[in-house]
Amino acid sequence: xxxxxxxxxxxxxxxxxxxxxxxxxxxxxxxxxxxxxxxxxxxxxxxxxxxxxxxxxxxxxxxxxxxxxxxxxxxxxxxxxxxxxxxxxxxxxxxxxxxxxxxxxxxxxxxxxxxxxxxxxxxxxxxxxxxxxxxxxxxxxxxxxxxxxxxxxxxxxxxxxxxxxxxxxxxxxxx
Numbered sequence: 001x002x003x004x005x006x007x008x009x010x011x012x013x014x015x016x017x018x019x020x021x022x023x024x025x026x027x028x029x030x031x032x033x034x035x036x037x038x039x040x041x042x043x044x045x046x047x048x049x050x051x052x053x054x055x056x057x058x059x060x061x062x063x064x065x066x067x068x069x070x071x072x073x074x075x076x077x078x079x080x081x082x083x084x085x086x087x088x089x090x091x092x093x094x095x096x097x098x099x100x101x102x103x104x105x106x107x108x109x110x111x112x113x114x115x116x117x118x119x120x121x122x123x124x125x126x127x128x129x130x131x132x133x134x135x136x137x138x139x140x141x142x143x144x145x146x147x148x149x150x151x152x153x154x155x156x157x158x159x160x161x162x163x164x165x166x167x168x169x170x171x172x173x174x175x
Contacts, residue, residue: 056115063111080107 064081072078083103089095 052115052119055118056111059114059118060111063107063114067110068107079103 068080072080080103083101083106085100085102086097087100088097
């Protein structure tokens with residue numbers, strides 16, 4: 001039997017690539033992350049990593065020690081660090097049960113959300129500062145162009161005044 005042609009003429013693969021490229025473009029364009037990432041230097045990146053690590057540790061402590069204990073108290077005295085699901089090991093009966101610690105996972109998600117929001121607002125503020133600086137630079141450039149054109153206007157007025165004076169006073173020569 002002859003080989004059957006693809007029904008979509010490779011449309012499915014092209015469509016997947018297009019969708020993936022569009023999603024990546026949309027994500028980068030919406031957060032302006034590519035502008036933020038391409039402006040810095042290696043030193044800035046290193047400082048950002050150190051500060052980010054310290055910030056993450058602070059937020060982790062905030063979530064573990066301050067946010068989740070009162071939340072657990074409101075939910076009936078639940079300790080999020082000890083929330084687990086024990087699954088009996090039905091394959092190997094002599095082994096201890098498998099423990100899924102979803103409480104720590106919930107704490108990690110809360111930490112991630114706090115860090116993500118903080119970084120989002122930091123990047124947003126940085127982009128605003130760069131926009132303000134760009135506007136000031138553009139305004140300064142326009143103002144310098146206006147000043148140059150004002151200077152040209154003044155020079156033209158002086159030229160015109162000198163031209164009028166030379167025509168008003170005719171030079172008389174006596175012999």
